[in-house]
Amino acid sequence: MTSGVLKKKKSGCIKRENKRRAASALLVLPIYLFTFAFVVGPLVYMIILSFMTRAEVWGVERIFTLDNYKNIFSEVYFGTFRQSLKLAFISTLAVILLGYPYGYYMARTSPSWQRRLMTMQMIPFWVNSLIRLYGWIIILRANGLLDKLLMAIGLTDEPLKLLYSYPTVIVGMVYVLLPFMIYSVYSSAEKLDWSLVEASRDLGASPIKAFITVTFPLTLPGLLTGVVLTFIPSMGLFFIADILGGNKVVLVGNIIQEQLMKVHNWPFAAALSVVLMILTSVLIYIYRRVARVEKLMGDGAKENKDKDKEKEMGRGV
Amino acid sequence: MLIEKTRDEVLEDIILSLRNFKKSFGDTQVLQGINLDVRRGEFVTLLGPSGCGKTTVLRIIAGLLDADEGQVILEGNDVTEAPPEKRNVNTVFQSYALFPHMNVGANVGYALRIRGEKKAKIKEEVARALSLVQLEGYERRMPHELSGGERQRVAIARAVIAKPKVLLLDEPLGALDLQLRRQMQIELKRLQRTLGITFIYITHDQEEALNMSNRIAVMRGGVFEQVGTPAEVYDTPRTSYVARFVGEANIICGKAVSVSDGFVTLRTDGGVVTARDGGIKFRAGDDVTISVRRENIQIIDELQDAGLRATVKEKNFVGGLLRTTLELDDGVEIIAARCGIDSPHVPGDVVYVMFTPEHAVAVRELP
Numbered sequence: 001m002t003s004g005v006l007k008k009k010k011s012g013c014i015k016r017e018n019k020r021r022a023a024s025a026l027l028v029l030p031i032y033l034f035t036f037a038f039v040v041g042p043l044v045y046m047i048i049l050s051f052m053t054r055a056e057v058w059g060v061e062r063i064f065t066l067d068n069y070k071n072i073f074s075e076v077y078f079g080t081f082r083q084s085l086k087l088a089f090i091s092t093l094a095v096i097l098l099g100y101p102y103g104y105y106m107a108r109t110s111p112s113w114q115r116r117l118m119t120m121q122m123i124p125f126w127v128n129s130l131i132r133l134y135g136w137i138i139i140l141r142a143n144g145l146l147d148k149l150l151m152a153i154g155l156t157d158e159p160l161k162l163l164y165s166y167p168t169v170i171v172g173m174v175y176v177l178l179p180f181m182i183y184s185v186y187s188s189a190e191k192l193d194w195s196l197v198e199a200s201r202d203l204g205a206s207p208i209k210a211f212i213t214v215t216f217p218l219t220l221p222g223l224l225t226g227v228v229l230t231f232i233p234s235m236g237l238f239f240i241a242d243i244l245g246g247n248k249v250v251l252v253g254n255i256i257q258e259q260l261m262k263v264h265n266w267p268f269a270a271a272l273s274v275v276l277m278i279l280t281s282v283l284i285y286i287y288r289r290v291a292r293v294e295k296l297m298g299d300g301a302k303e304n305k306d307k308d309k310e311k312e313m314g315r316g317v
Numbered sequence: 318m319l320i321e322k323t324r325d326e327v328l329e330d331i332i333l334s335l336r337n338f339k340k341s342f343g344d345t346q347v348l349q350g351i352n353l354d355v356r357r358g359e360f361v362t363l364l365g366p367s368g369c370g371k372t373t374v375l376r377i378i379a380g381l382l383d384a385d386e387g388q389v390i391l392e393g394n395d396v397t398e399a400p401p402e403k404r405n406v407n408t409v410f411q412s413y414a415l416f417p418h419m420n421v422g423a424n425v426g427y428a429l430r431i432r433g434e435k436k437a438k439i440k441e442e443v444a445r446a447l448s449l450v451q452l453e454g455y456e457r458r459m460p461h462e463l464s465g466g467e468r469q470r471v472a473i474a475r476a477v478i479a480k481p482k483v484l485l486l487d488e489p490l491g492a493l494d495l496q497l498r499r500q501m502q503i504e505l506k507r508l509q510r511t512l513g514i515t516f517i518y519i520t521h522d523q524e525e526a527l528n529m530s531n532r533i534a535v536m537r538g539g540v541f542e543q544v545g546t547p548a549e550v551y552d553t554p555r556t557s558y559v560a561r562f563v564g565e566a567n568i569i570c571g572k573a574v575s576v577s578d579g580f581v582t583l584r585t586d587g588g589v590v591t592a593r594d595g596g597i598k599f600r601a602g603d604d605v606t607i608s609v610r611r612e613n614i615q616i617i618d619e620l621q622d623a624g625l626r627a628t629v630k631e632k633n634f635v636g637g638l639l640r641t642t643l644e645l646d647d648g649v650e651i652i653a654a655r656c657g658i659d660s661p662h663v664p665g666d667v668v669y670v671m672f673t674p675e676h677a678v679a680v681r682e683l684p
Contacts, residue, residue, distance in 0.1 A: 195410050196416060199408070201380075201400070202380075202408045203428040203479065204432055204479065213431070
């Protein structure tokens with residue numbers, strides 16, 4: 001009899017448990033619906049689209065083909081991919097060189113300076129990035145502000161053709177993407193336990209050696225986050241190449257935009273996007289592999305601290 | 318009391334001397350004139366409550382912080398301006414500060430690697446240092462895989478591998494539980510004897526200080542109130558603060574009635590008692606503060622030749638000792654401790670508190 005009562009109670013518990021589970025599933029359902037409708041759906045649609053054929057006049061015909069992908073590896077488009085990668089690489093390098101010291105210094109300086117430096121980074125964000133890029137045109141165009149300044153102080157005699165060149169596109173990329181690097185490095189450097197650097201100095205390391213052996217490895221996760229946040233967008237930010245590069249610099253993003261909006265070759269645009277996506281996924285995968293090692297050290301330390309406490313308490317008893 | 322360094326003391330093998338350190342952070346003066354001579358192989362403890370500036374002293378010795386004034390002299394060389402890596406001094410940090418991205422072997426061998434020693438030699442030295450702290454074979458573990466006590470040992474091994482002239486230890490046992498602390502106290506002491514390295518040790522735990530040190534510097538508000546052997550500090554505290562901080566002595570105040578050859582007799586509201594004068598010159602009528610250890614207080618029912626009237630307030634049995642809290646007539650609280658579990662007195666009893674003059678000492682009352 002008693003066991004029967006117990007069973008009843010138990011099954012009641014299970015029922016309640018199930019109910020609760022159902023309720024919580026209902027609560028998270030909107031998130032799944034949203035993700036499906038706006039992320040998974042379009043993605044699948046894009047992948048399917050990339051295997052279809054372009055219609056003669058407008059739209060898409062449902063005929064399976066691999067031509068879109070073959071097309072990408074033709075000399076013209078493959079060259080664009082190479083150029084994009086190169087530009088992304090150079091931009092990222094420039095962003096690292098500028099952003100790492102800035103972010104690191106921001107983390108190390110006094111709180112009041114931290115606020116100031118942060119505000120300096122924030123203010124440009126209040127203005128639309130397109131408008132900011134047009135600002136660069138005013139500065140860099142022939143007979144623009146920079147030319148006038150250089151001629152006024154007699155460094156140059158005639159206007160330099162600065163605008164619509166490869167370096168200018170890099171300047172634009174760096175300008176737009178720099179804050180991401182600064183914040184990534186900052187968040188990582190801010191968490192750095194300064195006593196580790198002191199310990200390394202105490203053990204005989206010069207400031208430079210301490211940086212190489214302790215500070216840099218421990219801020220590497222932030223740097224890597226910054227790299228991902230810089231490298232990936234810099235392959236696709238077509239409007240920067242458009243505005244500052246004229247038609248001289250063509251990136252993958254530019255071709256996608258062109259194929260989609262001007263040529264109306266949607267399947268090809270889709271195929272380009274898929275390849276770009278695969279490329280960035282590989283990059284993110286590499287990043288996560290590296291970052292996981294770092295994370296293991298960081299989080300593991302905390303977890304273990306708690307474990308130790310238990311261990312030691314156990315030993316104490 | 319500290320003395321200026323003389324030629325004799327150079328012969329006495331002074332390894333480190335701190336001369337008149339001063340340090341302020343903003344408007345707060347953290348250190349106001351720190352002087353200390355440390356002999357080779359000595360175990361010196363800086364004892365004081367948190368915020369008294371003891372870590373600041375250590376950081377200045379290590380070179381991690383610059384003093385506003387004063388000098389650090391290591392083996393006769395003025396290293397005041399030298400960066401930390403140029404001083405032959407290593408630190409065991411309070412937080413251990415083990416490099417989380419290196420395994421134990423790399424952590425311990427860090428100083429040698431930075432110095433550019435050969436790999437084989439580093440490996441050998443690391444193994445030796447680890448066996449010294451009884452962590453043989455731990456080279457490949459990561460710091461986060463270790464328990465608190467093990468991390469502590471790694472931090473010590475890392476700091477001693479380069480054979481520093483002086484090892485600085487900043488509350489190294491602070492994060493450990495009581496049992497482990499006691500065990501580590503013994504091990505640290507053993508290690509210090511084995512290595513023969515001079516230790517400067519920071520703690521706020523007076524028991525730890527008394528247990529381990531050759532000399533204790535009791536610190537308060539940025540100055541050393543007393544520097545002496547554990548016995549000196551315990552038996553003859555120089556100030557009422559030292560008396561209270563080290564061993565929680567009872568403090569009794571009164572007016573001097575008579576002075577005789579090293580002893581002073583004072584009158585309080587509750588009666589007359591005699592104590593050693595602690596080297597202070599008293600005249601009749603002066604204010605006198607004396608310190609008496611809890612275990613030296615006797616409680617008697619009838620007044621004999623000297624004693625103070627008191628009322629029993631409370632009795633507790635703590636750590637094998639019976640602690641009786643009494644209140645003197647002038648409201649001062651006195652705690653008496655003795656072995657055994659009970660005494661005939663009950664709260665409310667009026668009794669007399671007495672002690673032999675040798676067991677009480679006059680102390681200075683600093684602001």
